[in-house]
Amino acid sequence: MLSRACTHALLRHNPLSEQRAAPAGGQDDADVVALPGLPHRVALRRSQLLDPAKPSHRLEWAFYDLVNAADARSYGEVFNSFADLEPGCVDHYRAALGRRVWLVGPLVQARTDDNIAGAGGCLRWLDGKPRGSVVYISFGTFTHFSPAERRELARGLQLSGNNFLWVVSGEDTDVSSHWMPEGFADLISERGLIFRGWAPQTRILNHPAVGAFVTHCGWKSVLEAVSAGVPLVTWPRYADQFYNEKLIVEVLKVGVSLGSAEYASKLEVRDSLISGETIAGAIGGVMGDNEVAEAMRKMAKELRAKARSATGKGGSSYEDVGQLIQELLARRSSVVRA
Structure with a gap:
């Protein structure tokens, strides 16, 4: 809204x-x-x-x-x-x-993701990681990153020291090593996983091993993260994403901004480049062992509880659905009588 x-x-x-x-x-x-x-x-x-x-x-x-x-x-x-x-x-x-x-929300993906190719292996990989230790990275289907941007993101993951699950989709499914920083391929085998194509995002975000979500701030992703109680690292690109970032970082205080400064679609060339050091710092701001990060994680968990309450009997969204049905029925009756 x-x-x-x-x-x-x-x-x-x-x-x-x-x-x-x-x-x-x-x-x-x-x-x-x-x-x-x-x-x-x-x-x-x-x-x-x-x-x-x-x-x-x-x-x-x-x-x-x-x-x-x-x-x-x-x-x-x-x-x-x-x-x-x-x-x-x-x-x-x-x-x-x-x-x-x-x-009427949050309405998130209700079906299971078991039919997604590779979903089982992805979730089993998460099963082997400590609670809250994994950074999940996904930017949706339509967001494209240049090789230079992917290289800096990889550097940021290197510098952060965290486990990571990085989903690449669309045009970014080329994960050949030409853009990878030195040593990154070895790092993947040690504490990372790159998942190609469509990922079981709802199940990933609700996995106890996931502690942060690096996102483009698409509304569906925001809702899924909030419903799972996962804090965010924000990297908006275009459309409503910069506004959603404001909600996440400044209003709800459940995320850290990377400082993305350019509204540009996938067809436009970006002049600025967010450094690996900046990315690592933002991840640390969410995953770190300090009072600010702990407060952010606590707020995210509180939002998760509120999300579940909203759709339960007597919750705000539950009541709005009932009110909507009543108003539409009344309106239909008035049209029929006319």
């Missing part, structure tokens, strides 16, 4: 256009832009925002504009979320935006 509210604020107010109207010198990509009228402060660099002035962003801007207009015309909106995950957002939608809204 917060990401949709952010998109609405960006489309409606477009603070980037106000910056462009400012005197010369006020258009640096590092400038911080605060989105107005939200239940939480959301401030991002200009470079992290969808910008209709950039030719590569115009089609996506037009798409979100159409979606926003369709939402405004609709009877209401149903979100795969729950009240405790996005505090203040329900009231914002109903009061500030004047929209009906129901939260």
